[in-house]
Amino acid sequence: MDSPFSQEMRKMIDFYDEHYHLSTPLCLNTGRKLYLGNKENRECRFCCTTDPNLFKMEAHAFPEFIGNRELISNYECDICNERFSRTIEDHLAKYTLQAGCTRRLVAARDSQR
Numbered sequence: 001m002d003s004p005f006s007q008e009m010r011k012m013i014d015f016y017d018e019h020y021h022l023s024t025p026l027c028l029n030t031g032r033k034l035y036l037g038n039k040e041n042r043e044c045r046f047c048c049t050t051d052p053n054l055f056k057m058e059a060h061a062f063p064e065f066i067g068n069r070e071l072i073s074n075y076e077c078d079i080c081n082e083r084f085s086r087t088i089e090d091h092l093a094k095y096t097l098q099a100g101c102t103r104r105l106v107a108a109r110d111s112q113r
């Protein structure tokens with residue numbers, strides 16, 4: 001019998017399977033950058049600014065520290081990008097630090113076989 005945690009996770013997964021569908025499969029690690037959103041007439045999806053002076057930096061749709069170098073968001077302004085990298089991404093990096101170390105150790109071990 002599944003634990004209450006597993007049952008709750010199953011419900012959440014079923015919910016997302018039922019209500020969300022991948023519209024376009026994304027192929028990452030191709031060596032080419034893929035840009036989300038229009039580069040012209042930008043609007044930040046978080047704060048709704050349209051000031052073109054606030055879209056100078058390249059905003060990664062997923063944090064770069066988890067390996068994303070190619071999926072770039074055109075709808076995230078510099079202020080929100082900086083705020084997320086300083087707060088949420090910093091916390092996520094610290095939270096997943098041990099998993100990252102373990103993953104690298106397993107990868108290093110597997111490459112020696």
Ligand SMILES: [Zn+2]
Pocket residue numbers: 044045046047048049076077078079080081
């Ligand atoms: Zn913004």
